[in-house]
Amino acid sequence: MDVHDLFLSCRKGDIVRVKYLIEEKEVDLSVRDRWDTTPLYYACLCGHKELVKHLLANGARCEANTFDGERCLYGALNNDIRNLLKSYKAITPSTIVRDIYSEFLRRMFDDGLHTDVVFVVHGKHLAAHRCVLSTRSVYFRKMFRNKWKDRQMITLTNKLVRPWAFETILQYLYTGRLQCHLDQTEDVTRLAKQCQLNELINELQENMKQVLSFESTKPGVHVTMVSVDQSSDLPVALALLVDAALPPQLFQQAGAELPFPPEQPQVFSDVTFSVEGYQFPCHKAFFCGRSDYFKALLNNWSRKTTTGNDNSSRAIELHDVSVDVFVCIVEYVYQDWCNLPTECVCDMCDVLHASDVCLLPGLKRRCAARMTQCLDTDSVMTLIRMARLYNLPRLEDQCAEFIATNIEKMVQDEAFTAFVREDAASIRDRETTDTIPIIDDIRYHISSFMQTFSDMYEANEKLTLIDNFLEELCLDA
Secondary structure (H helix, E strand, C coil), X not given: CHHHHHHHHHHHCCHHHHHHHHHXXXXXXXXXXXXXXXXXXXXXXXXXXXXXXXXXXCCCCXXXXXXXXXXXXXXXXXXXXXXXXXXXXXXXXXXXXXXXXXXXXXXXXXXXXXXXXXXXXXXXXXXXXXXXXXXXXXHHHHHHHCCCCCCCEEEECCCCCCHHHHHHHHHHHHHCXXXXXXXXXXXXXXXXXXXXXXXXXXXHHHHHHHHHHHHHHXXXXXXXXXXXXXXXXXXXXXXXXXXXXXXXXXXXXXXXXXXXXXXXXXXXXXXEEEECCEEEEECHHHXXXXXXXXXXXXXXXXXXXXXXXXXXXXXXXXXXXXXXXHHHHHHHHHHCCCCCCXXXXXXXXXXXXXXXXXXXXXXXXXHHHHHHHHXXXXXXXXXXXXXXXXXXXXXXXXXXXXXXXXXXXXXXXXXXHHHHHHHXXXXXXXXXXXXXXXXXXXXXXXXXXXXXXXXHHHHHHHHHHHHHHHHHCCCCC
16 A cells, blocks of 8 residues: 555655655555566655655666666656766665665675675686575586585686676576676576576566667667566575574474474574574574674683684573574564564563664664554553653654643543653743643644644644643643
């Protein structure tokens, strides 16, 4: 529903609604509709320049000489938008604005931290992680189990394997994205067939058809680059690392046992966490790249190992987290989502606290988003306190909106009354004319969505109710 709303808002030029969907709902701007069209294309086609600028600033893709880029340029309503598209800086894979997880995957390959294998392709050294390659490609999985077993440096001498093509394939395995020159697609496709990357082969072939069809119907347009957006099988592949990291006892509990379990890739773990006696074989590259907390923890552990304490074969014990909570952390670290508990807000609070301690802001936001689904008159005051404690402005704002909608009940709630008193007392040297933060937020939500006379009448009644409530508390705001 949010995706449909995004496309509709881009056609209408409703920049306020688009901002809300991007910032509050976190809708992906690279989504496509059934006509294989992006939100940016509709904004360009309908001539909404400010909206186009906003979409570009928030990561919408318009790369030079690609199918999507040329399509936006060709369909733009006027020259102002065409000039904006041409002059915008973020038009290359290295500069485009990405979400945190996609950026992490890119950096994991580019930075080469905690790699455990190096490929030498005609003199060029390319470091990689066996755990990623074996989960993403059946070919690499078999080679690491047989011919390349226990080898840390692998030399490829086949003349048909070009260094740049092999690097492009590795980047695709890490990020699910690929961009290459039109003249180079044959070399990349040949290597993709060798690595048994059927989805990539299909994507490249489909993109080539689109390019040829587009150029034949649009005189003067010349596409020179082919790009593949995020692979649909990337999350599925990285989920295998989650399965490999979970202790067998927990993995069997998660679902019914199969008579013939699917083939699992080798773990290739380089660190083990111990939580309540359960062992989690994991990978430093993921935990260090995703969390500064785990990065400091593992760096400190490595220093102790190098100073003579033989800790390399021991597990790192984590005492301040439960098994269920750590499972959520492992799932989030590897695949950027997790199965949050749904039955009890208290269980989600445990995950929220752990994500705050472990410096995982994305997991905090996911907890907050799930908590908004539990909003009711009994829980809203607890959740708004947690929102402030853990610095979650979106959750706090949604709690304030809920209170505004249900203000008739909330003014009779003792917890709400106590909260208003605390909010007023928290302002140092408060004057009688000073405002109260929670009251300001509630008034804002009451007044923001008045469209009809009946809405205005209802809003005035609610505002009067708040004034009477404050008067009873001897507060003026």
